[in-house]
Amino acid sequence: MVEWGKARTAASVALLSILVQTAQAHEHHMDKIEEGHAISDDPIDSILWTHILIQVLAWGILFPTGMVLGIIRSKWHVPVQTTGSVLAVIGYFLGHKHKGRQFAPNIHSKFVPAIMLMLIVQVALGVYLKLHLERGINGKIRRYVVVGHGVIGKALPIVTWVQFLFGGITAMGFCRADHTGQCLAHFIMGSAFIAYGILLTILLLVGQLWIRRTGRSQEFFDSLVIAAWGCVNTFTEHRWGGPWAHNDLQHTSMGIVWWCAGLVGIWLSRKRDGRPKRNLIPGIVILLTGYAMSAHPQSLPLSTMVHSVFGYTLMAAGLTRIIEIAFVLRDRNATSDDGSDPNSFQYLTPFLLYASGFLFMGATEEQMQLLSDANVTHVSYVLILYSIAFLLFLFVNMLLHLYAVHAWGENIKSDAEAPRANGHFPNGHARTNSRIRDAEEFELEGLITDDEDGDAETPVEGKARRPLAA
Known part of the structure; x- marks a missing residue:
């Protein structure tokens, strides 16, 4: 398992190097762009449309869905995020292989390395957490890796929204000069x-x-x-x-x-x-x-x-x-x-x-x-x-x-519906709202991965699944 994780981490680093080299080697042809314009008069070709659709699917749908699945510690979190990551990389290369419309240097392309770096760091942190390295120095840094993984995951939808806006502006050649x-x-x-x-x-x-x-x-x-x-x-x-x-x-x-x-x-x-x-x-x-x-x-x-x-x-x-x-x-x-x-x-x-x-x-x-x-x-x-x-x-x-x-889960409303006097149940015990208690336990749930709930109680039909406290 450890060797597999190291291989995955090495692959992530290698992928980052390939992406950087591709971005540096990519030639932005601008011979058809008229002076004073940001784009050429050519239409958007099928490759660029495919790039747009794939990135919308990966960044706009799969990643936000995977983020929620990660928060609730669903078994589908990893498959969804993995699929999104693969599609994002494919879309990245398609964005550098299109023909048709040409673009002057723009904010959308300049922002790509930053958002792809966030994705690769997120994948690397996820792989590290999946390895369950908890001994020695790993036990000390794991807490910070969990926090970093959660923060980047929740920041990606916001960064994605900004990049989508940059992409639309770039595609139309808008927002230049005055x-x-x-x-x-x-x-x-x-x-x-x-x-x-x-x-x-x-x-x-x-x-x-x-x-x-x-x-x-x-x-x-x-x-x-x-x-x-x-x-x-x-x-x-x-x-x-x-x-x-x-x-x-x-x-x-x-x-x-x-x-x-x-x-x-x-x-x-x-x-x-x-x-x-x-x-x-x-x-x-x-x-x-x-x-x-x-x-x-x-x-x-x-x-x-x-x-x-x-x-x-x-x-x-x-x-x-x-x-x-x-x-x-x-x-x-x-x-x-x-x-x-x-x-x-x-x-x-x-x-x-x-x-x-x-x-x-x-x-x-x-x-x-x-x-x-x-x-x-x-x-x-x-x-x-x-x-x-x-x-x-x-x-x-x-x-x-x-x-x-x-x-x-399915809310049990017995707390709210049970007869009580002065905040107490008929048995004399002080009333405690179970959902408030669950909310308190759920407060740090976004900082815990689905791998850390192995000892969690098996959900019982009709009862809410209670996340583990940090």
């Missing part, structure tokens, strides 16, 4: 809305116990981020000391209202006795931001319409958040004690944030000009972006369902 600034604004802010939607989905489906344990309301964290982001926008949207551009004042004032409202939201997130309390400030901020963006002046009619729909969608997200807290939950954290059965209305806010993010990322100047020249209507374009938002929302829900089913 367009760089507005591209950054659209893609960073759009990604932030999507990330916020994903976080709200996680908290909605599997995060209620964590919120309860923090002793703070969800709006405390939302308002804290809003206030911090507002401070950044206040001082970065305008080049101070220079003339004010036509949109500088609107962007700066938006930053000011964010940090002002964020401070209010932080203050209102606690009751007089210090207990957490829900409030409507984050929803109001989202609604105001959507209102401002819906009236954002644009140079093209198509861009004006897309920005308007984006603003309306964001306003709807803020409005549904307000309705959820005030009328659906009535200031409670969730509809049930454990938060495992959310109201159907609660899914609206996260999804509308997904849609808002894609609409904003899809509304850059170059994208709008390209679509306007092709006579694409804003209705068709908005429906396509909404479709993409639906697919991502579905994928996130599927991953969270996979996590919840295997981590928590």
Whole structure:
């Protein structure tokens, strides 16, 4: 077993050397690129399309799925991640063998060595953990290897998202020269809305116990981020000391209202006795931001319409958040004690944030000009972006369902349903919420591989499988 592991590690190092040499030896033909352009007029060939599809499958679907399987210590974690790694390497070489469209030096290709290095390090750490080397120095460093393996695994989806954006920008030759600034604004802010939607989905489906344990309301964290982001926008949207551009004042004032409202939201997130309390400030901020963006002046009619729909969608997200807290939950954290059965209305806010993010990322100047020249209507374009938002929302829900089913099992609600007085069961013992206890034991579960649970109890039908404590 040890010799096999050493061979796997050596193979990983050799693979890294091959990838580096291939990247260095690859010639970027640019003889067909006109001066002042980032790409040639040639179409994307079948090899490059295959590269795109394989990398989307490997990095966008298999790796996130494998990450969740690793967290729940499923036996399918290694096969899924191995398949993803093989496909990622195949896609890497295809990306260097394509013909057709040519590309000038770009951020997508420059970022490849970093993300491939992360993958190889992740594979090497996984192989090391699989060997169960726990004696001598290995016993001391194993803890840090477990942490590193978990951190890199959870960082890969974020890095992958960035690389996908770089790939799309590179394929179309966008975001160069004077367009760089507005591209950054659209893609960073759009990604932030999507990330916020994903976080709200996680908290909605599997995060209620964590919120309860923090002793703070969800709006405390939302308002804290809003206030911090507002401070950044206040001082970065305008080049101070220079003339004010036509949109500088609107962007700066938006930053000011964010940090002002964020401070209010932080203050209102606690009751007089210090207990957490829900409030409507984050929803109001989202609604105001959507209102401002819906009236954002644009140079093209198509861009004006897309920005308007984006603003309306964001306003709807803020409005549904307000309705959820005030009328659906009535200031409670969730509809049930454990938060495992959310109201159907609660899914609206996260999804509308997904849609808002894609609409904003899809509304850059170059994208709008390209679509306007092709006579694409804003209705068709908005429906396509909404479709993409639906697919991502579905994928996130599927991953969270996979996590919840295997981590928590079928919830036994006897704790919540049993009659009790003053927090005690009829037998006189103090009531202890089993799911809170499970959550505490599950806190470090992401740091433990599926190899360390050999002594775990065999799950009994009808009972939740309880992860080992670190």
